Amino acid sequence: MSITDNIKRLKKEIETINVKLIAVSKTKPVEDVQEAYDAGQRIFGENQVQEMAEKAEKLPADIQWHLIGHLQTNKVKYIAAFVSLIHSVDSIKLLKEINKQAQKNDRIIDCLLQIYIADEETKFGLGFDEAIELLRSDDFQELKNVRIVGVMGIATNTENEKQVKEEFYELKTFFDGLKLSFFRKEDSFKEVSMGMSSDYNTAIEQGSTMVRIGSDIFGKRVIKHFKNTEEPND
Numbered sequence: 701m702s703i704t705d706n707i708k709r710l711k712k713e714i715e716t717i718n719v720k721l722i723a724v725s726k727t728k729p730v731e732d733v734q735e736a737y738d739a740g741q742r743i744f745g746e747n748q749v750q751e752m753a754e755k756a757e758k759l760p761a762d763i764q765w766h767l768i769g770h771l772q773t774n775k776v777k778y779i780a781a782f783v784s785l786i787h788s789v790d791s792i793k794l795l796k797e798i799n800k801q802a803q804k805n806d807r808i809i810d811c812l813l814q815i816y817i818a819d820e821e822t823k824f825g826l827g828f829d830e831a832i833e834l835l836r837s838d839d840f841q842e843l844k845n846v847r848i849v850g851v852m853g854i855a856t857n858t859e860n861e862k863q864v865k866e867e868f869y870e871l872k873t874f875f876d877g878l879k880l881s882f883f884r885k886e887d888s889f890k891e892v893s894m895g896m897s898s899d900y901n902t903a904i905e906q907g908s909t910m911v912r913i914g915s916d917i918f919g920k921r922v923i924k925h926f927k928n929t930e931e932p933n934d
């Protein structure tokens with residue numbers, strides 16, 4: 701199947717039930733992104749700052765760029781002007797820097813709190829208690845140029861469907877609790893980013909509002925370098 705066919709099929713399958721499709725184009729050339737764009741896709745996810753900035757420069761301006769990978773504070777400045785959603789906020793320090801750079805660009809940047817749900821040592825994210833602590837902190841109350849619009853999680857990379865299902869269930873339940881405790885009056889707090897090529901059906905079943913799909917659209921990635929068995933990252 702071509703990229704065009706994959707986008708059309710997935711858009712039909714996913715967007716008709718009101719779940720957003722994030723096309724994860726990391727490691728893929730600009731031409732592939734353009735093909736997906738021409739097939740109607742407008743939201744793309746990248747996990748490296750430099751790669752995202754380079755692609756954004758070369759591709760149509762109405763693309764919504766989502767940063768889905770671990771973000772270092774010293775790199776926020778390279779994406780602050782154009783990033784549409786940051787999925788990977790995992791500390792108050794990072795959030796403060798995003799706020800600072802958003803302010804410089806005279807905008808508000810939407811963010812998701814990345815929550816640790818996997819049974820793996822190498823995944824980034826906040827624990828449930830850490831996320832609550834962040835939202836309760838005085839530091840957080842002062843940030844006017846960031847808006848938390850939901851949560852993101854990566855399930856364990858396992859064939860065990862029951863486990864993956866439970867992890868997604870936990871994230872959705874946690875999201876519901878946060879909504880009640882902290883965002884009751886904010887309609888914008890509504891996103892649960894969970895599900896990738898291997899597990900997006902399970903994620904949608906468990907209440908995902910945005911799925912991040914790479915290889916099912918663009919084909920397998922050639923991994924260029926490793927860091928603790930993580931995929932390429934900044």
Ligand SMILES: *Cc1c(COP(=O)(O)O)cnc(C)c1O
Pocket residue numbers: 724726747768769854895896897898912913914915916931
């Ligand atoms: C690479 C990546 C994806 C997409 O993975 P696929 O298995 O190719 O669909 C989704 N989310 C994150 C955070 C990623 O880094």
